[in-house]
Amino acid sequence: MYDAIIVGAGITGLSSAYHIKMRNPDARILVIDRYGTFSQGNTGRSAAGFRDFFSSRLNYILSASSISFYKHVQEDLKYDLGMIFNGYLFLLDKEYDKNDLLKYKHARIIEDDISDIFNMKNDNDLMNVASIKTAILSENAGIIEPDKLSSFYYKKLLEMNVDFMFRTEVKRLILSPRRPLDYAGEPFIWQDKYISGIETDHGIINGDTIILCSDVWTPLITDPLGIDSYIKPKKRQVFQISGPEIEKIIRMDRFTDTNVFPFTVFPSGSYIRPVPDNSSFWAGVADNTGRPFKLDDDPRAEIDFYNYNIKPIFDLYFPATRSSKVTTMWAGHYAYNTIDYTPYVFRNMNLIIVSGTSGSGIMKGDSIGRSVAAIYMHDKYVDLSEGRIDINDLSPLRTPQREEIVL
Ligand SMILES: Cc1cc2nc3c(=O)[nH]c(=O)nc-3n(C[C@H](O)[C@H](O)[C@H](O)COP(=O)(O)OP(=O)(O)OC[C@H]3O[C@@H](n4cnc5c(N)ncnc54)[C@H](O)[C@@H]3O)c2cc1C
Known part of the structure; x- marks a missing residue:
């Protein structure tokens, strides 16, 4: 039984695991991915540019704060991320x-x-x-190497005893009643429900919180349950x-x-x-x-x-x-959020969904992880180095402020 199961070992999954573990050193965390190692999905296929030049305040804060953390990792912690501020x-x-x-x-x-x-x-x-x-x-912009960036988080997670299961595919989320009656057809619509675990090709794994950092593949996991992940x-x-x-x-x-x-x-x-x-x-x-x-x-x-x-x-x-x-x-x-081209990080029951990175998930990766950790902790705000974000502004219920600078 895990406290948190994270599906997806790309940049958003790795950084989410890192920030949850930093805030909860005793939490038992599992990261699952269908590939043989981390960052083989879109993280590894990215053009890996970064910039804080966005028209929406939210995107600016998410990106500028991640850039400042990556800079700290490279310059102060001396991990080479291949980060160059060439503009x-x-x-x-x-x-x-x-x-x-x-x-x-x-x-x-x-x-x-x-x-x-x-x-x-x-x-x-x-x-x-x-x-x-x-x-x-x-000028607060340039290039970075996603494999080096991902390795930073991965090494830290191994040091912090986070478990990884690679070559493991999540087949479905298991929707269960909080108070089971052991009656065929549960959960009924009037029962309080939650996701009790995940079914994988290596068996069922149970967790208190399930976090989907599965990018463009998320609808394949959430659609069968009628849960929207708002991406195309x-x-x-x-x-x-x-x-x-x-x-x-x-x-x-x-x-x-x-x-x-x-x-x-x-x-x-x-x-x-x-x-x-x-x-x-x-x-x-x-x-x-x-x-x-x-x-x-x-x-x-x-x-x-x-x-x-x-x-x-x-x-x-x-x-x-x-x-x-x-x-x-x-x-x-x-993974486009076609409404405002800005990420969503939101909770549905004990499920936390990251979606809509819209082509800029590397440069916002660290802030997305901090946002997941804040939602995991039931915080009202996420305090990032370049500003405070109300958790509601990360949800699909926010008033959209359409991003103009999408590449
Ligand atoms: C061509 C291209 C150029 C880009 N250029 C930039 C750029 O310049 N700057 C920038 O910031 N961003 C860029 N991006 C976007 C960026 O790559 C993504 O936003 C980011 O990598 C998303 O990270 P992620 O961790 O959410 O997803 P991913 O890295 O895709 O990770 C998701 C993981 O979930 C796993 N998974 C999914 N479903 C399951 C399942 N059922 N079971 C087990 N595992 C599962 C996958 O195997 C995958 O490893 C670009 C993307 C592309 C494709």
Whole structure:
């Protein structure tokens, strides 16, 4: 019998286990995953950029607080997370009012001429492409390595005697009456119910609290019980591109003092994420209309998607990529909260559900774990380093504040 069973050993499951255990050293905690080790789901397929540049206050606090914890882990605790503050450069095809920017901490308009790096003048009606009018650098932002970040939590959890069961699939949640009558058909609608445990392919395991950090797969677990997890899955792809011109610019010190080219977002939403260790960029885009909400068993990246959707944009705006080649590619899924693109962390009976990370779960991972721990402890608020969040604001019952900056 466990105090808490966490389904999912990705970043949100690991950080949830860590923060529950930090606050309850005696708690017996089990983390279960169907893969052979931790972070083999979307955490391991992420582009792993981080930024605190969000339009909603909630997303800002979740992200900025996680960034500050990750920085502490790397700089003070001396765990290398591969975290580099090379910034996010947003290239926009519209003028940006400087007063609008004041609401964003750690962001500034780039006033210098950057036309030697980017093609600023473009006017292609067919492709809906226009000239770059503003460049904004989000400075509390950059890249991180999810495997190193996950290893930090995993090692800590082993030291704290948290149990792991890998290669174990959760088949269903067991809904039971609190006061059983031993009568066929229980639980009846008038009985007080709870989740008494989980059925896995290795048998039944009982726990006082069940925590679902199972990302895009959560509806497969909750839907059969009529419990909503409020997410839709959508395939997302990453293409690694390499070439001599990329090698020349990747170690650029023009924007930050890190000597690494910024994570750069083009007007269409296409982005490049530098991989300085192998002189490449990862490229991607969050395509919306036309791409189905669908969960693939084995999602694969589509080279034609890169060639016909992403490359033409780079060819116009970013000469350094013209001679590049795709050297590897992969795909995963975003778990979209389609209402406001902001995570939900909420309780239903003795079940705690994390959902709707919407493509930014790495950069919010630590705060999500702290939020799970706060809900586990029945707190009213979660106090994060960059602000206090009312637990109700993490629930699907909140008044939505739709996030505008989703990549
Ligand atoms: C292409 C791509 C690019 C991305 N880029 C970024 C980025 O730049 N920055 C950022 O912050 N985020 C990014 N994300 C999003 C980020 O990767 C996710 O938000 C984050 O990894 C979610 O973490 P998680 O722990 O909730 O889920 P996951 O890492 O997916 O973990 C869920 C785990 O649950 C397990 N599981 C599910 N169901 C069961 C079951 N029934 N039984 C047993 N185990 C089960 C799975 O095996 C899996 O390991 C990106 C995602 C993708 C796909």
